[in-house]
Amino acid sequence: MRRALLALALLTAAACAKHRPNVLLVTFDTTRADRVGFAGAFASGHPGVTPSLDALAKTGTAFTTAIASQPLTAPSHASILTGLQPFHHGLRNNGAFVLDASHATLARRLHDAGYATHAIVASYVLDHRFGFDQGFDAYDDDLGGGRELGARAIADKALRWLALQKPERPFFLWLHFYDPHAPYTPPADVAWAFPNDAYAAEIHYADRELGRVLDALRAAHALDDTLVVFTSDHGEAFGEHGERGHGLFVYDETTRVPLLFAGPHVPRGRTIDTVARHVDLVPTILDLLGINAQNLDGTSLFADKSARRAYSETFAGRMNFGWSELRSLRSDAARVIRAPRAEAYDVRGDRAERHNLYGASLSRESRSLFAQLDAIAASDAFRGNASAPVDEETRRKLAALGYIVSTAPRDATNAADPKDRIAAWQSYGHAQELLRTRQFDAAAAELRALQASESQSNAVASLLAQALALGGHRDDALAVLQHAVAREPSNTAFVIPRAELLRDAGRLVEAEALLRETQRLDPSSSAIAAALGDVLNRSGKSAEALQLLEEAHRRDPKNHAVAYNLGVLYERAQRLPDALAMYTLAVRADPSHSMSWNNLGSVLDRTGHRREALAAIAKAHRLDSDNVDATYNLGALLFESNQPKAAIPLLADAARRRPDLLVARMRLAYALERSGDTTRAVAMWRDVAARQPRAWAKVASLELQLGHRERAQDALRRGIALVGTPLVEVAERDAGLRTLLYPPDSR
Incomplete structure (x- = not known):
């Protein structure tokens, strides 16, 4: 009977779904409202940036005063996808939190209603490991080894997926375009049209590629049956309040975003200037689809016409530097900000938010906003308990995108006002840019100077250690991390990099002692277990390492570092089927980890799967061309597959970068000989003969x-x-x- 009822429920959902429109949710990263035509670009002197979106707006309803809940990618998208404020969904920073499965996403709600659900994201910040894949049949976060995926690649993926959809089942497709995020590097065929505004060029590029997707839906006669929803996660500051970038403040330049609905049941050709919120997206979409929406912080923008107050916050200063968090409420008339020095603005008469009215005669509206904001803060029991374990690989990937990751919520008692620390914030950003451009010593010097005023900052200590290590100053990096570990002995952001540096210096006893002490403080940490297992294995304690890692794997079967290190142990023990299983898990958990693909390819080759091995190791090399193991292995496999000419440049590169790797020189000599280049082969064999x-x-x-x-x-x-x-x-x-x-x- 229960099976019959379940089958009936599924059939009913499928039948209802057939009569519901498709849903296309599009989010542009880092796109402020006044750079989008329908949301104010023409008034601000930036016309012609978004022709595809502007044309779509004429067929739907545009909201010109939509407010983001957070000026950071992950927390903001969590609000977009759940209809919940950050103090309810729990994401307060990039990278350090996972969206809990108890918070139903739009994808899960639509999947339960019979929709085919698919996501294509363009940045590691939205990787599945942070919980954003909830409810999606497939979650495409494969960045091909890069830091981000460009708009053309996102559109190409979308077109391929749309071509496979069947008309009898509606789809929900979420497309995320990352291009407007710094650094601004638009393609040449776009940049020429915006010679003095690379930021606008990046937005235009994303708009152009989105236009290809809309054109394809139109050509397939599907656009009229598709609800299209467009917004941005947050804006971008260009020095308006001293900030460049986003994350520190909550003024309009980083929280006011474009918002557009077009499609079935959406009023055509309307522009609404009153406040809308990211948390209103989910209830509005569900309302337009006729699906019940409960337990949400937002309400339908079309069914609920009452005035809204938009909440925004940022904890970046608190979590990364120990400064105060900022909370804000914005209405149609006013914005208030609770900070050590509170702020209040008349946003109708002072749209640039230049004249702080706090301390003067506050309007009744501002007093009411402060009262509501203080009530929210009083009920917010944020303790960082939703934080995710952040391994070093995750930290590096987010840092490469310019994001700071801290897992420790700093005590905000007597904390500094971020307005007084803007110079430090900008200095840190400059150091990040120096590091990104491989100016390691200059970055370290900038961070040393910054540390004088921000001695308790986790972010500064972590980045300084990274700059020193990359610049070849390992002992100095170890000293910085030793001081940080003494301050926060269970913080993996310091413990794991210090253990890795000790390991690489051959100081295995010290690395083991450090990790054991941290494990005592945090026995459930998979990141610590993985690092300790690696050190134990290198110390000849493979049996203990195996037991530790197998226990960690049972506890956390999706952890990449645990699976990878288990694979290494199994491979060395000649347990090749087990190694194959672990490396397969590792590449699923983190498809961008080059060594996982390299080792998977090695085991595949040893078990007689040459073609699959070549594909895996080729991917390892694409992901990280500096991975000498992958470079050599790919060259060796190509040589053994009778492709000596293809093998030669790879083997030559491996031999150049690893002079001690004699086997690379030998295979290179053989490859040169087999390809008919006997003169170069002789020279290489002479080099080999010297050793x-x-x-x-x-x-x-x-x-x-x-x-x-x-x-x-x-x-x-x-x-x-x-x-x-x-x-x-x-x-x-x-x-x-x-x-x-x-x-x-x-x-």
């Missing part, structure tokens, strides 16, 4: 082929002098070399 004297026989043989008999004799004599009888025996078995041993005129 492996038996190779002088090979040098002699090739010199003979080139007609250089005297050189051949000299090479063979040198080899025999070093190796003795074994090399004589080799020469006697070779017809050509035998003539060098026993010339015809010597008989």
Whole structure:
């Protein structure tokens, strides 16, 4: 009976779904409202940036005063996807939090209503590991090894997916375009049209590629049956209040975003200037689809016409530097900000929010906003308990995008006002840019100076240690991390990098002691278990490492670092099926980790799957061309697959970057020989022979082929002098070399 009822429920959902429109949710990263035509670009002197969106707006309803809940990507998208404020969904910063499964996403609600659900995201900040994949049939966060995916690639993926959809089932597709985020590097064919505004060019590029998707839906006669919703996660500051970028403040330049609805049941050609909120998106979409919406912080923008107050917050200053958090409420008439020095603005008469009215005669509206804001703060029990374990690989990827990651919520008692720390914020951003452009010593100098005023900042200490280590100053990096660990002994942001530096310096006993102490403080940490297992294995304690990692894997089966290190142990123990299983798990957990693909390819080759091995190791090399293991392995496999010419540049690169890797030089010599380049092959074999004297026989043989008999004799004599009888025996078995041993005129 229960099965029958379930089947009936599913059939009912499917039947209802057939009569519901498709849903296309589009989010542009870092796009402020006054750069989008329908939301105010023309008034601000930036016309023509978003022609695709402007054309769509004419067929729908545009909201020009939509307010983001957070000026950071992950928390803001969590509000967009759940209809909940940050103090309810729990994400307060990028990278350090996971969206809990108890908070139903729009994807889950639509999936339950019979929709095919798919997401294509363009930045690691929205990786599935942070919980954004909830409710999606497939969540495409494969960035191909890069820091982000460009708009063309996002549109291409969308077009391929849309081509496979069946008309009898509606779809929900979320597309995320990251291009407007710094650094601004628009394609040349777009940049020329905006010669002095690369930011606008990036927005235009994303708009153009979105236009391809809309055109495809239109050509398939599906656009009229598709509810299109467009917004941005947050804006971007260009010095209006001293900030450049986003994350520190909550003024309009970073929280006012474009918002557009178009499609079935949406009023056409309307522009609404009153406040709308990100938390209103989910209830509005569900209302337009006729799906019940409960337990949400927002309400339908079309069903509920009452005036709204938009909440915004940022905890970036608190979590990363120990400064105060900022909370804000904005209405149609006013914005108030609770900070150590509170702020109040008349946003109708002072749209730039330049004249702080706090301390003067506050309006009744501002007093009411402050009262509501203080009530929210009083009920917010934020303690950081939703924080995710942040491994070093995650930290590096987010740092490469310019994001600071801190897992420790700093005590805000007597905390500094971020307005007084804007110079420090900008200095930190400059150091990040120096690091991104590989100016390690300059970055370290900037951070040393910054640390004088921000001595308690986790973010500064972490980035300084990274700059020092990359600049070759390992002992200095260790000293910085030692001080940080003493301050926060369970903070993996410091413990794991220090343990890795100790490990790489051969100081395994110290690394083990550090990790054991941290494990005592936090026994459930998978990141610590993975790091400790690696150190134990390198210390010859493989049995203990295996037990530790297997326990961690049972506790956290999706953890990438645990699966990868288990794979290493199984491979060394010749448990190849188990190693294959672990490496497969590892690449699923983190498709951008080059060594996981490299090791997977190695085991695939050893188990007789050459073609799959080549594909895996080729991906490892694409993901990280600096990975010498992957470079060498790909060259070796190509050589063994009778592709010597393709193997040569890879083997040459590996030999150049790893002079100690003799096998790379030997395979390169063979590849040159097999490809017919005997002259270069001889030179490479001479290089090999300098460290492996038996190779002088090979040098002699090739010199003979080139007609250089005297050189051949000299090479063979040198080899025999070093190796003795074994090399004589080799020469006697070779017809050509035998003539060098026993010339015809010597008989």
